[in-house]
Amino acid sequence: xTDLVGVLRNEAGLREALGALGxxxxxxxxxxxxxxxxxxxxxxxxxxxxxxxxxxxxxxSHWRExxxxxxxxxxxxxxxxxxxxxxxxxxxxxxPATDTELEGATP
Numbered sequence: 001x002t003d004l005v006g007v008l009r010n011e012a013g014l015r016e017a018l019g020a021l022g023x024x025x026x027x028x029x030x031x032x033x034x035x036x037x038x039x040x041x042x043x044x045x046x047x048x049x050x051x052x053x054x055x056x057x058x059x060x061s062h063w064r065e066x067x068x069x070x071x072x073x074x075x076x077x078x079x080x081x082x083x084x085x086x087x088x089x090x091x092x093x094x095x096p097a098t099d100t101e102l103e104g105a106t107p
Contacts, residue, residue: 004016004017005017005048007062009062010064010065012066014052014053018046018050018053021046046088047081051090055079056071057070057075058070076096076097077093077094078092078093080092
């Protein structure tokens with residue numbers, strides 16, 4: 001997660017991370033913590049990496065090397081991730097960007 005899904009990321013690394021995380025989840029990874037905790041860590045990691053891959057832009061402190069500019073037209077909105085039947089489901093809801101600079105504000 002630190003190497004491929006950290007603050008600096010790109011599509012290839014996100015895809016690699018998702019593949020590795022999926023393998024760990026499918027194989028019942030042994031990482032030195034209880035099984036329920038391992039499952040929770042993997043599910044959260046998969047949700048985060050999947051949402052990062054679905055948002056192909058730089059926004060806030062999350063930097064996409066392959067897409068350095070933010071894109072409010074295509075990407076402003078919310079990624080809702082739910083767990084249904086032990087599988088993650090992601091839905092993107094478009095909404096206006098809320099983190100734009102206020103008109104007339106001074107830095």
